[in-house]
Amino acid sequence: MKHTIIIPSYNPTEKLVVLTKELIKNKITNIIVIDDGSTNNPKKIYKSLPKEVKIYYNEENKGKGYTLKEGISKLKDTDTFITVDNDGQHKTKDILKIIKALENNDVVFGKRNFNKKGVPPKSKYGNKFSSLAYKLLTGKTCDDTQTGLRGFNIKYKDYLLKVEGDRFDYEMNVLLKLTKKKIKIKYINIETIYEDNNKTTTFRAFKDSYLIYKKYIISLILIIIIIIALLLLFM
Numbered sequence: 001m002k003h004t005i006i007i008p009s010y011n012p013t014e015k016l017v018v019l020t021k022e023l024i025k026n027k028i029t030n031i032i033v034i035d036d037g038s039t040n041n042p043k044k045i046y047k048s049l050p051k052e053v054k055i056y057y058n059e060e061n062k063g064k065g066y067t068l069k070e071g072i073s074k075l076k077d078t079d080t081f082i083t084v085d086n087d088g089q090h091k092t093k094d095i096l097k098i099i100k101a102l103e104n105n106d107v108v109f110g111k112r113n114f115n116k117k118g119v120p121p122k123s124k125y126g127n128k129f130s131s132l133a134y135k136l137l138t139g140k141t142c143d144d145t146q147t148g149l150r151g152f153n154i155k156y157k158d159y160l161l162k163v164e165g166d167r168f169d170y171e172m173n174v175l176l177k178l179t180k181k182k183i184k185i186k187y188i189n190i191e192t193i194y195e196d197n198n199k200t201t202t203f204r205a206f207k208d209s210y211l212i213y214k215k216y217i218i219s220l221i222l223i224i225i226i227i228i229a230l231l232l233l234f235m
Helices: 014-025 064-073 092-101 121-138 154-161 169-180 205-234
Strands: 003-009 031-036 054-058 080-083 107-111 150-153 186-189
Touching: 003 014, 003 064, 014 031, 014 092, 031 064, 054 064, 064 080, 064 154, 064 169, 080 092, 080 154, 092 107, 092 150, 092 186, 121 169, 150 154
Parallel strands: 003 031, 003 080, 031 054, 107 186
Antiparallel strands: 080 150, 107 150
16 A cells, blocks of 8 residues: 655654654655745755655645645545644654554544643643533544544545635544544554643644634534533433
C-alpha cells in the first residue's frame, strides 16, 4: 500500500525537521506540508526538510481545517493518507501504528490518555467537555475527539473535502459526520505529549470551542433539558 502524510504547519520548529527525517528513514516518503501563513520566517526551517517533502503555502493564516483540506485536495497516487500535527505531539512510532492499522481498517484515529499526569488542565478538561458533548449528540463514546493523528483510506478523499469548517471545528465535524454515516473508526492508543505546558498550541480555548460547538448548542441544550426532565419524572 502507498501512504501519504499530510502535515498542516504553522510557525514550524526543528521538531518538524526531525519528524520528516524519521519518516523518511522508515520509508514513508510521500509527505505533504502545508504552511498556514506562518510568521516566524518558516522557509529557514523548510530548507532543512528532506528533498522528498512537498511544501505548499497559504498566503495568510486560514486555519487548520482549511489547511488540512488543502493537503487532502493535493493527494495523488496513494492508497491512504494520514494527518499529523507539526508540533512534536505525534511520535513516528505512533504514525507507523496508524499506517499498520490501515491495512485492515478504512479509518484509524490515534487516542491519547488525558488522565495521564502532566496533561495541561485546559487540554484535559476541554477534552472531557468535548467527549461529553459528542456522547450527548451521538450516544457513542470517544475519549479523544480532537486528536490530530488520523488515517483514512483514499476513498474518503472527496467526502472529507466536503465537510464544513476551516479551523479546529473541522476535526470535530469530521468525527460527527463519520459517526452519522456509521463509518467504523478504529482507535489506536498513542503517546500523550504536551511539552512546555502546550505553549505552542494555536488552539484558542474560548473562540475555537465556540466554533466547534455553535452548530450543536441548541441540540445539546434540548438533550440536557430532556435528561433533567426524565430524572425528575423518575424521582
